[in-house]
Amino acid sequence: MAQARKRRLRLSAIIGTVPMMIVAIGVYVIGIAFTVFWSFTDSKLFPNSTLVGFKQYHRLWQDDRWLVAVQNIWIFGILLMVFALAFGFLLAVFMDQEIRQEDLLRSIYLYPFAMSLIVTGLVWQWMLDPNFGIEHTVRSLGWANFQFSPLVDPNTAIYGLVVAGIWQGSGVTMAILLAGLRGIDAEIWKAARIDGIPIWRVYIFIVIPMMRGSIGTAFVLIAVGVVRVYDLVVAMTGGGPGISTNMPAVYVIDMITKSYNVGQGMAAATIMLLPVIAVIALIGLGRIVSTRRKNAAILRAEATA
Amino acid sequence: MSTTATSGPAAAAAPRGPKPRRLSVARIGLYGFLIISALFFLVPLYIMVVTSLKTMPEIRQGHLFGLPETWTVQPWIDAWMHACTGRDCNGLSPGFWNSVKITVPSVFISIVIASINGYALSFWRYRGANLFFGLLVFGAFVPYQVVIYPLIIALREVHLFSTLWGIIIVHTIFGMPILTILYRNYYAAIPSELFKAARIDGAGFWQIFVRIMLPMSVPITIVAIILQVTGIWNDFLFGVIFAGRNNWPMTVQLNNIVNTTTGTRTYNVDMAATIITAAVPLIIYFISGRWFVRGIAAGAVKG
Numbered sequence: 001m002a003q004a005r006k007r008r009l010r011l012s013a014i015i016g017t018v019p020m021m022i023v024a025i026g027v028y029v030i031g032i033a034f035t036v037f038w039s040f041t042d043s044k045l046f047p048n049s050t051l052v053g054f055k056q057y058h059r060l061w062q063d064d065r066w067l068v069a070v071q072n073i074w075i076f077g078i079l080l081m082v083f084a085l086a087f088g089f090l091l092a093v094f095m096d097q098e099i100r101q102e103d104l105l106r107s108i109y110l111y112p113f114a115m116s117l118i119v120t121g122l123v124w125q126w127m128l129d130p131n132f133g134i135e136h137t138v139r140s141l142g143w144a145n146f147q148f149s150p151l152v153d154p155n156t157a158i159y160g161l162v163v164a165g166i167w168q169g170s171g172v173t174m175a176i177l178l179a180g181l182r183g184i185d186a187e188i189w190k191a192a193r194i195d196g197i198p199i200w201r202v203y204i205f206i207v208i209p210m211m212r213g214s215i216g217t218a219f220v221l222i223a224v225g226v227v228r229v230y231d232l233v234v235a236m237t238g239g240g241p242g243i244s245t246n247m248p249a250v251y252v253i254d255m256i257t258k259s260y261n262v263g264q265g266m267a268a269a270t271i272m273l274l275p276v277i278a279v280i281a282l283i284g285l286g287r288i289v290s291t292r293r294k295n296a297a298i299l300r301a302e303a304t305a
Numbered sequence: 306m307s308t309t310a311t312s313g314p315a316a317a318a319a320p321r322g323p324k325p326r327r328l329s330v331a332r333i334g335l336y337g338f339l340i341i342s343a344l345f346f347l348v349p350l351y352i353m354v355v356t357s358l359k360t361m362p363e364i365r366q367g368h369l370f371g372l373p374e375t376w377t378v379q380p381w382i383d384a385w386m387h388a389c390t391g392r393d394c395n396g397l398s399p400g401f402w403n404s405v406k407i408t409v410p411s412v413f414i415s416i417v418i419a420s421i422n423g424y425a426l427s428f429w430r431y432r433g434a435n436l437f438f439g440l441l442v443f444g445a446f447v448p449y450q451v452v453i454y455p456l457i458i459a460l461r462e463v464h465l466f467s468t469l470w471g472i473i474i475v476h477t478i479f480g481m482p483i484l485t486i487l488y489r490n491y492y493a494a495i496p497s498e499l500f501k502a503a504r505i506d507g508a509g510f511w512q513i514f515v516r517i518m519l520p521m522s523v524p525i526t527i528v529a530i531i532l533q534v535t536g537i538w539n540d541f542l543f544g545v546i547f548a549g550r551n552n553w554p555m556t557v558q559l560n561n562i563v564n565t566t567t568g569t570r571t572y573n574v575d576m577a578a579t580i581i582t583a584a585v586p587l588i589i590y591f592i593s594g595r596w597f598v599r600g601i602a603a604g605a606v607k608g
Contacts, residue, residue, distance in 0.1 A: 016422075020441065023481050024440035031459075038454070099335070105343060109342065110598065111350075111587065112346060114587055118539075118560050119539075119583045122560070123350075123579060126576065127348075137368065140368075167345070167349065230541070231541040248450070249448065249450050268450075273451045280443065
């Protein structure tokens with residue numbers, strides 16, 4: 001009787017989570033399996049199942065657009081990571097000095113993150129407009145050789161995207177790092193002062209290592225944003241001039257919706273999945289190693305006790 | 306956690322940095338950095354607003370930073386009602402209502418499903434439940450491009466591609482990983498004695514959920530609503546692919562108005578349209594304040 005009731009109750013839990021099962025299996029197992037499968041076919045406008053081996057991958061790595069896209073995501077990703085983390089950290093440290101109007105400043109630094117990347121892209125497109133934007137304004141003030149219109153030149157357009165990315169993302173980084181700073185024991189500062197350690201050394205050698213958690217969070221947030229960057233490119237440059245600001249995310253969507261080359265798009269999508277799997281594997285490995293170490297430490301402690 | 310603007314012993318204990326000295330050179334430099342940074346973040350907003358209130362001849366003179374000489378709200382009216390995307394010249398208003406029609410059901414459905422998921426994962430862990438959860442955590446990191454095409458095909462098979470329900474389903478799917486993690490972590494912090502007591506009193510799965518868990522879920526639900534409303538309102542990728550031309554959300558129409566105009570570009574109308582599109586999430590942001598930050602932090606800590 002009790003057994004049957006228990007089973008019935010567990011059945012409601014299973015029924016309640018049917019949508020979760022469908023999404024978990026349907027999208028993240030079957031969906032990904034189809035993407036990988038189609039990457040080995042010669043699907044064009046519609047998917048088919050004519051296997052062609054690694055041909056799509058071979059062609060992908062000979063496609064200039066894809067090569068530019070891969071190069072761009074490194075440039076964009078590394079620059080954004082360095083600048084957003086450095087700028088966000090400086091802001092967080094300065095915000096942590098018992099300053100006035102902290103809430104107001106925080107709202108100002110953070111509001112760009114609330115807006116769509118389409119909005120961010122369009123604003124910066126306008127600010128960087130060669131005819132009416134910052135460049136024109138500064139020149140009309142007297143600096144005739146001032147140059148700040150990266151978007152018109154294929155060699156510099158990607159840096160325009162980086163500027164917009166920093167504007168959008170530094171505030172969030174600040175908020176996360178500030179929360180990390182506030183979580184650190186105040187005794188550290190007293191101890192450091194008593195020992196006469198300069199403040200900057202305390203930050204670099206004590207505080208930053210203690211903020212691993214929040215720095216990691218900010219890192220993941222920026223990294224996920226970088227891999228997904230699509231809206232910003234579409235709004236700001238449309239991938240141009242020429243092919244100069246293509247990104248993998250843009251490349252995949254264009255292959256599906258514009259070039260009708262599903263096979264190659266799926267090959268590109270599969271490649272986008274690889275770094276994610278690598279990172280997850282690394283995290284998993286790190287966890288295993290750290291639990292092993294912890295266990296070893298416990299054993300040692302027990303042995304000495 | 307509210308800090309007062311005054312310094313001294315009365316100030317809240319929140320800031321933990323080294324103790325500041327009185328107004329010194331370093332202190333001035335610190336405020337200088339903070340204010341210049343604030344300007345970097347504010348200038349684009351300022352330029353958007355002033356540009357949207359200028360006439361086109363004035364914009365062509367090229368004083369980007371100047372206040373309008375002749376103020377006009379015509380660009381705002383045009384952006385809302387008359388701006389053209391290709392053949393249609395109805396402005397942003399249809400896109401606004403499409404965004405409302407997409408956002409409201411998507412937010413509601415995704416939160417209902419995710420809260421049940423989180424509750425079941427915290428208190429009713431059946432065999433295999435953790436496998437599904439692990440897949441969702443994995444899904445939180447998977448780039449959308451990896452699963453977008455199979456979804457297109459699947460929705461086409463069931464005739465939901467390019468429909469309002471299609472886009473609602475897509476938002477529900479992609480909101481599920483993060484929301485489920487959010488609710489699971491929240492419910493995991495609730496003492497299990499509460500749950501056990503309810504079980505002893507004979508309450509079942511749904512009864513405990515509706516009578517005990519839901520009333521306790523108000524804070525996390527506010528965070529989830531903020532996260533979802535801003536996320537879905539700001540979405541472009543799913544809207545342009547899954548919604549279909551008749552249901553294109555505001556972000557898609559905005560991009561079309563600005564980036565696919567033929568002939569002369571009306572920058573003032575473009576900027577007005579941009580502000581109108583950003584308005585909803587911005588209002589939510591300024592009203593919700595710290596809740597918004599909490600949502601980001603929760604959204605960032607995946608797993």
